[in-house]
Amino acid sequence: xxxxxxxxxxxxxxxxxxxxAMIDCMxxxxxxxxxxxxxxxxxxxxxxxxxxxxxxxxHAKPEEIYFTSGGSEADNQALLTAAMIGKKxxxxxxxxxxxxxxxxxxxxxxxxxxxxxxxxxxxHENGIVRLDELKAAVRDDTICVSIMYANxxxxxxxxxxxxxxxxxxxxxxxxxxxxxxxxxxxxxVVKENIDFLALSAHKFYGPRGVGVLYCRKxxxxxxxxxxxxxxxxxxxxxxxxxAIAGMAAAFKEACENREKDNAYVAGLRDQLIQGLSxxxxxxxxxxxxxxxxxxxxxxxxxxxxxxxxLLLDMRGIGASSGSACTSGxxxxxxxLLALGLPHEVAHGSLxxxxxxxxxxxxxxxxxxxxxxxxxYLRSMSPVWEDLEKGNKPHLI
Ligand SMILES: *Cc1c(COP(=O)(O)O)cnc(C)c1O
Numbered sequence: 480x481x482x483x484x485x486x487x488x489x490x491x492x493x494x495x496x497x498x499x500a501m502i503d504c505m506x507x508x509x510x511x512x513x514x515x516x517x518x519x520x521x522x523x524x525x526x527x528x529x530x531x532x533x534x535x536x537x538h539a540k541p542e543e544i545y546f547t548s549g550g551s552e553a554d555n556q557a558l559l560t561a562a563m564i565g566k567k568x569x570x571x572x573x574x575x576x577x578x579x580x581x582x583x584x585x586x587x588x589x590x591x592x593x594x595x596x597x598x599x600x601x602x603h604e605n606g607i608v609r610l611d612e613l614k615a616a617v618r619d620d621t622i623c624v625s626i627m628y629a630n631x632x633x634x635x636x637x638x639x640x641x642x643x644x645x646x647x648x649x650x651x652x653x654x655x656x657x658x659x660x661x662x663x664x665x666x667x668v669v670k671e672n673i674d675f676l677a678l679s680a681h682k683f684y685g686p687r688g689v690g691v692l693y694c695r696k697x698x699x700x701x702x703x704x705x706x707x708x709x710x711x712x713x714x715x716x717x718x719x720x721x722a723i724a725g726m727a728a729a730f731k732e733a734c735e736n737r738e739k740d741n742a743y744v745a746g747l748r749d750q751l752i753q754g755l756s757x758x759x760x761x762x763x764x765x766x767x768x769x770x771x772x773x774x775x776x777x778x779x780x781x782x783x784x785x786x787x788x789l790l791l792d793m794r795g796i797g798a799s800s801g802s803a804c805t806s807g808x809x810x811x812x813x814x815l816l817a818l819g820l821p822h823e824v825a826h827g828s829l830x831x832x833x834x835x836x837x838x839x840x841x842x843x844x845x846x847x848x849x850x851x852x853x854x855y856l857r858s859m860s861p862v863w864e865d866l867e868k869g870n871k872p873h874l875i
Contacts, residue, residue, distance in 0.1 A: 482795045483841045487682075488631050488659060488774055488832035489799055493725065494684035500728035501686065504721040512718055513707065522720055529720075529727035533691055536734040537676070538667040545692040545700070545710045546723050550658040550679030552703065553692035554582040556714075557654040557675035558625060560694070560701040562590050564652065565622030572618050575625040576600045576608055577817035578632075582677075583625055583656055584813075600626075602817050606635035606765035613642060623652040628660035628676075632801045632814040632830055633765035634774025636664065643672030652698070658682050658690075662733030663741065663771050668693055680722070684834075685729035689722035740835040745772040747833050747842050754846030758853055760866075762875045764818060764828070774832045776801075778820065780875050781863030782827045782856040790852045796845055799830040823862070824874050 484492070493501075508525045510518030527541065534541040547553045558573070565571055575587055577599040587597045598616045600608050608626055624646050629636045639655060646653035654675035657666055662683030668676060676693040680686055692714075694700050706715025733740075752763055752775055760780040779787070784800030791798050801812035811825035831845065857863040865871045 480795060480841070480844055482797065483837070483845065484797045485831045485833050485837065485841075485845060486797050486799050487834040488634070488830065490681045490687065491684045491834060493681075493686055494729050494732060496732045497680075497685050497725040497729040501721040501725040504724045508720055508724070512720065513709065525724060526718055526720060529723045532727040532731050536666075536730055537693055538669050539693050540696060542711070543668075543693055543696055545694060545714050546718060547690045547692050547714060548688055548719075549681070549690040550580075550656065550677050551582040553677030553679075553690050554580070554654075554656050555586050556692050556700065556703050557677060557694070558583065558586040558590065558623070559703065560675070560698070561623035561625075561652045561654060562593075562595055563701045564699070565595070565620075568622065570620040570622040571595045572598070572621040573623045573625065574598045574600065574613065574616050574621060576602055576627070576637075578602050578606070578630055578814040579625065579627055580631055580656055580658070583627070587625075602635075604819055605769070606630060606633050606814075606818055607769060608637050608642070610638060610641050610645065614645065617649060617651065621649075621651050623654060625654040625656070628655045628657035628666070629664065629771045629774075630765070630814060631659045632774075632812055633776040633818070634659070634770040634832070635765040636660070636769050636771060639673070640671045646674075647672040659771060659774075662730055663737065663773070665737070668695070674698060680726035680729060683729055683733040685726040686722045689719055689726050691726075736835070741772045744833060744835055744837075747837055747839060748773055748775055750839060750842040751775045751831055751833070751846060754842070755849060758850055760873055760875055761853075762824075764815060764820070773834060774830065776815075776828060776830045778815065778824050778875065779827045779829070779853050780824060780873060781860050781866055782853060784826060784828045786856055787827070787829055787849075787852055790856070791848060794848045794852070796848060798845075799832070800828050801830055821874055 508522045510522040512523035512526045530541040530544045533544045652674045658679045661678035674695045679690040700713040704715045764776040815825035
């Protein structure tokens with residue numbers, strides 16, 4: 480069997496539609512969109528067309544779309560903007576969750592150093608924020624709520640429409656990191672009362688290093704990058720047109736095929752969940768139902784996630800122990816800890832995130848190999864021996 484890529488939440492291969500759009504841009508739209516001559520104006524038209532495509536599938540207006548270098552930059556700019564608006568109004572409280580991506584959590588940490596106060600809501604065992612807890616956390620000086628659309632490690636979907644409606648009613652700005660949702664879920668910034676939204680092309684078969692910050696009309700963005708007047712003066716730097724056009728092509732394709740692809744991918748996911756649930760002393764992390772189609776996250780007691788990954792890689796399976804941004808560090812995932820899992824259990828995690836190019840045969844191969852490798856690692860694990868002898872109680 481060919482190598483099986485099951486790490487779509489970390490990144491996706493660039494689709495042929497995206498590659499074609501990028502090459503077309505490099506060959507035929509090389510002008511600088513700020514130039515007044517014909518090649519420049521052709522490029523400016525291409526840029527606008529890409530903006531219209533991104534806007535259309537988010538139910539936004541083209542002038543509410545700001546091109547960035549990716550999801551991280553968009554998250555940073557949204558939170559800095561909210562903080563600056565808060566500063567002017569004398570409001571310094573921001574609410575978020577304990578299992579956000581580090582692009583959000585580390586932005587918030589910086590704002591805390593500058594005098595802002597941050598409340599991180601719990602996400603409970605099912606990995607879903609509770610609206611009543613959000614309501615209880617709101618203060619008179621709350622300026623912004625930042626809650627991700629879908630989590631990158633466990634795939635759970637948050638009640639975005641309810642949160643948006645509540646924030647709008649209270650006059651609180653609402654930012655959502657929708658990087659894992661874009662192209663996979665039907666996002667509607669109007670219906671869902673979203674003020675800021677971040678997405679990233681390389682999570683939906685677009686190129687790396689490009690993303691979007693949606694910012695609702697009338698909200699004054701604060702710049703992260705000063706310079707020329709690109710992006711209506713809010714994000715300087717000559718536009719990366721091939722990447723932007725590639726992102727738009729990938730987004731269009733992902734959104735148009737969404738229903739068909741989701742039904743197929745969810746079937747594969749359920750095959751994985753069913754198969755992996757047969758492993759004793761394991762658990763599926765995050766709500767069984769309220770999740771994006773392709774993401775599955777399990778913990779297996781008595782093993783190290785890293786060893787599992789390396790052995791699976793040798794068997795031709797590309798998986799992850801959590802977020803690509805934190806693997807390499809030996810700390811357990813902050814997401815799994817936020818679910819209330821003990822450290823020992825959180826260490827034995829496996830994230831499989833699949834896409835429409837995966838097959839049922841591949842899922843079967845993955846399930847069989849995970850079963851074998853988990854059994855093998857347990858056979859060598861002193862921790863597992865203690866658990867089996869009853870020296871220590873099983874935690875799951
Ligand atoms: C990947 C990811 C990001 C970062 O996006 P980049 O384009 O890689 O900067 C942010 N948030 C979430 C939830 C992600 O999965």
